[in-house]
Structure formats: C-alpha cells, structure tokens
Amino acid sequence: MLFNSYVFVLLFLPLCIIGYFSLNHFGKYSAGQFFLLVMSLWFYGYYNISYLFVILTSMLINYGVYLLILKFAGRRTLGKGILFSGIVLNLGILIYFKYMDFFISNINAVFKTELDFLKIALPLGISFFTFQQISFITDAYRGEVAKYHFLHYACFVSFFPQLIAGPIVTYDELIPQFLDREKKKVNADNLAAGIYLFAMGLAKKVLLADVFGDVVTYGFTTLEQLNSVTALLVMLSYTFQIYFDFSGYCDMAMGIGRMLNIDLPLNFNSPYKALTITEFWDRWHMTLTRFFTKYIYIPLGGNKKGKARTYANILIVFLLSGLWHGASWNFVFWGLCHGIFMVLTRLFSDFFKKLHPALNWLMTFSFVNIMWVFFRAETFSQATTLEVLY
Known part of the structure; x- marks a missing residue:
C-alpha cells in the first residue's frame, strides 16, 4: 500500500x-x-x-x-x-x-x-x-x-x-x-500540521521525484544514445529523484505521525547544501547515520583509538552502509568510495578549510552526484558506461 x-x-x-x-x-x-x-x-x-x-x-x-x-x-x-x-x-x-x-x-x-x-x-x-x-x-x-x-x-x-x-x-x-x-x-494543530507535511511530501514524490524518475529511466534504457550533455542530465536527474523520493516519503511519514500525535525524527536536512562529505552525512538519512555511529562506529572505538583506527572504523561503517542499502557490488563500491572520501576529508581538513565554500560545495556535490550513478545502475558496467559518456 x-x-x-x-x-x-x-x-x-x-x-x-x-x-x-x-x-x-x-x-x-x-x-x-x-x-x-x-x-x-x-x-x-x-x-x-x-x-x-x-x-x-x-x-x-x-x-x-x-x-x-x-x-x-x-x-x-x-x-x-x-x-x-x-x-x-x-x-x-x-x-x-x-x-x-x-x-x-x-x-x-x-x-x-x-x-x-x-x-x-x-x-x-x-x-x-x-x-x-x-x-x-x-x-x-x-x-x-x-x-x-x-x-x-x-x-x-x-x-x-x-x-x-x-x-x-x-x-x-x-x-x-x-x-x-x-x-x-485529537489535536487540531497537529492534525493540520500533519496534513501539511503529508501534502508537501506527496508533492515532492509525485510532482518532482516521479518526473525526474522518467528522465532517469529513459536515460538508463538508452545509454548508447546519450552524449555528454544528456548523460549529465540523467546523472543530475537521479540525484534529485532519489532526494525528493526519499525525503518526500519521510515527510509523508512525519505528517502521518503528526496526525496521530506521534513525532518522528527528522531524516533529511537540505543535504545538497553540504560543504563537505562529513556534513552531507550529517544531513542525509540522519537516522541511519545515527544508528551506525552509536551501534557500530563507537563500539569499534570511534575516534578514541588513534587516527589509523579511526580511519579503519570509518571505512568499515561505510562498507556496511553500502551493503545495508543493497545486495550488489555497486552498493559496496558506493559505500567504500564514500568512506574513502570521508577519510581524505579528515586527512586534509586543513587544506579544505582554506578553500572557498563554493569550491567545497562543488566538490562535495559533484562527488555525491557521481556516486549516485553506481547506486542507481543495475550493473557496474552500466554505471561506468554512463560515467565515460559524461
């Protein structure tokens, strides 16, 4: 249903x-x-x-x-x-x-x-x-x-x-x-707020995500006909499709909960505004990040066991995150790349701090956008084909 x-x-x-x-x-x-x-x-x-x-x-x-x-x-x-x-x-x-x-x-x-x-x-x-x-x-x-x-x-x-x-x-x-x-x-204010949240989420899903989804579906079924411009359009379309689809669903969930006087936690907070990959994961699927942090990252030692152990823990968490999202090597690769970029962000934090915020945003958004291709593609070769076209 x-x-x-x-x-x-x-x-x-x-x-x-x-x-x-x-x-x-x-x-x-x-x-x-x-x-x-x-x-x-x-x-x-x-x-x-x-x-x-x-x-x-x-x-x-x-x-x-x-x-x-x-x-x-x-x-x-x-x-x-x-x-x-x-x-x-x-x-x-x-x-x-x-x-x-x-x-x-x-x-x-x-x-x-x-x-x-x-x-x-x-x-x-x-x-x-x-x-x-x-x-x-x-x-x-x-x-x-x-x-x-x-x-x-x-x-x-x-x-x-x-x-x-x-x-x-x-x-x-x-x-x-x-x-x-x-x-x-019955709380009339909560009922009204819930209806509003549900309507906003429904609009995200039907008016935005589904429209972007049509572009994505067409692009992935006609890869051989794409050029650099249309490949970029397909990549960006999926970037927005997955956000509006997932965040729209969560908005609807929060809205239904509010109608029943049940408050659900916020799961998305403008993730594509993030200036670093660390900030992205503080804004994207926030409750999943919270789970991995509390029940895997911290029990593994978190950042209390030295830098090498910290970086290893980050990679483990993101590998598991990739597998959690789906049972394929595409998801494993997607998670591993996010983990590596997270480690690099920490290793060269002083360098990134010196860059203009707009450049940091562009690097973060570009990385996330490219990685979504592997998340969406049915096979690794399909993902690399789109990347090469771009």
Whole structure:
C-alpha cells in the first residue's frame, strides 16, 4: 500500500485516524493501541501477506531476547551471550532474505559452481525493522530500557508511517509517546500540521521525484544514445529523484505521525547544501547515520583509538552502509568510495578549510552526484558506461 495510492489516502488513513482516536476518546487506550498495531500489520501485509509471518516472527524472537536480557540483567557474561545470540538471529534473518542470492552468485563466479538461486521475495522494510530491533535489545543490555508490554513493543517495530522506508527510530522516541495519554486526544494543530507535511511530501514524490524518475529511466534504457550533455542530465536527474523520493516519503511519514500525535525524527536536512562529505552525512538519512555511529562506529572505538583506527572504523561503517542499502557490488563500491572520501576529508581538513565554500560545495556535490550513478545502475558496467559518456 503506497502512501500516494487512492486506497491509502481515501480509505486506510482516514479509517486509521478515526478508529484510533475514537477508541481513545472512550478511554479504551489498550484497544486503541491494539487497533494501531492491527492497522500497521494490515498496511504491511497489504504488499504480500507472507511478509506478516516474517515481521511477527522477528518481533516475537526479539521480544523474547529482550525479556531474557532483563531477567539476567545482573549476570553480565550471560547477558552478553544473549545479546550476541539476538544480534546473530537478526542478522541471520536479514542475510537469508536479502543477501543469500548475492552470496550464491559470488560463490558461483569464484568457484565455477552452479548453485541454484533461492529467489526469495525480499520483505519490505526488513533492513529498517531489523536495525530498530537490534538497537532495542542492545539498549536493553546496556540497562537503558524499562519493562514494556509486547503490545507497545510491537507498535514500536511495526508503526506503519516509518515501517517501509524510515526514519529509523529508537524505542525512546516512540514507546513513551504511545504511553502518553495526552497524545491520545485529537489535536487540531497537529492534525493540520500533519496534513501539511503529508501534502508537501506527496508533492515532492509525485510532482518532482516521479518526473525526474522518467528522465532517469529513459536515460538508463538508452545509454548508447546519450552524449555528454544528456548523460549529465540523467546523472543530475537521479540525484534529485532519489532526494525528493526519499525525503518526500519521510515527510509523508512525519505528517502521518503528526496526525496521530506521534513525532518522528527528522531524516533529511537540505543535504545538497553540504560543504563537505562529513556534513552531507550529517544531513542525509540522519537516522541511519545515527544508528551506525552509536551501534557500530563507537563500539569499534570511534575516534578514541588513534587516527589509523579511526580511519579503519570509518571505512568499515561505510562498507556496511553500502551493503545495508543493497545486495550488489555497486552498493559496496558506493559505500567504500564514500568512506574513502570521508577519510581524505579528515586527512586534509586543513587544506579544505582554506578553500572557498563554493569550491567545497562543488566538490562535495559533484562527488555525491557521481556516486549516485553506481547506486542507481543495475550493473557496474552500466554505471561506468554512463560515467565515460559524461
């Protein structure tokens, strides 16, 4: 069910808002929360009913891990083992659905085998709800999470506005809001603000992203007919398509959340204004950057273990970021290049500081624009063909 579909705008969303606030109005707070969970699962299962089995199984496993962590909170070694097992289970599910065919294709290429592809349907949003649940059990192990009912936990994981494409939220950004009875009441200001945000996001998606997308699709299907000018036009079109599409979706998610009196974190902050690649990642997909920083970069040592270790940690994070976005070598290359540019920015920070801001912006925007080609292309050769034409 797409946010820009008639069934969502005219049926699902009004029904969800009216039903949720009606139950809360009569003091049926648990019923209202359960209704929100059912609506979220309906939204998710609308794409493919089999997806429900995946997300429900994932939630039950992680909630069980969470309860075990709480039960053995005083036994650090055991708790660490439970956390490790939980993370492995989460990553195992993610790898099975998202990366197995990628691994099989590489095994076949390296060892000249003919293993059959699994051709498993990728559950939508699995990367998002997997990361949210890993963050939850990790925070529970750190002693930061109180005891929560499964209903509230399930709503945190499956909350439909941000389930498919983010923003990636943490438990403390959602569950306390679900428990706040003041937020159970209709708020006219929030409703109006939410409608405005949703409309802005919808306009970004339909009027801008989809139009740029037509140019991109035509360009990538007629590469042999492009020249330098049209190749540049295709590259720039995708740069704006992915921004307006992704940020538009997040604006719609924030708008729906606001209609329900739920505040979701900002995920984009004018990323193409960035003067450095570091600033770009402080502005682009901000909740993903936050996740990698808190749960991978800092545990690896962050910038506290010397420069060489810092640079290695940056490269590891961006390699994982590339893989998180997709199961292909294009994404790995894209992530690695961003990591290398990030390291170079730190190595030569004094040099970059001396440059005019306009030149820094041009270098950053040009790099991001070129790298998006590898993000969009179906194959590495397709990406390099467009780059050569440009």
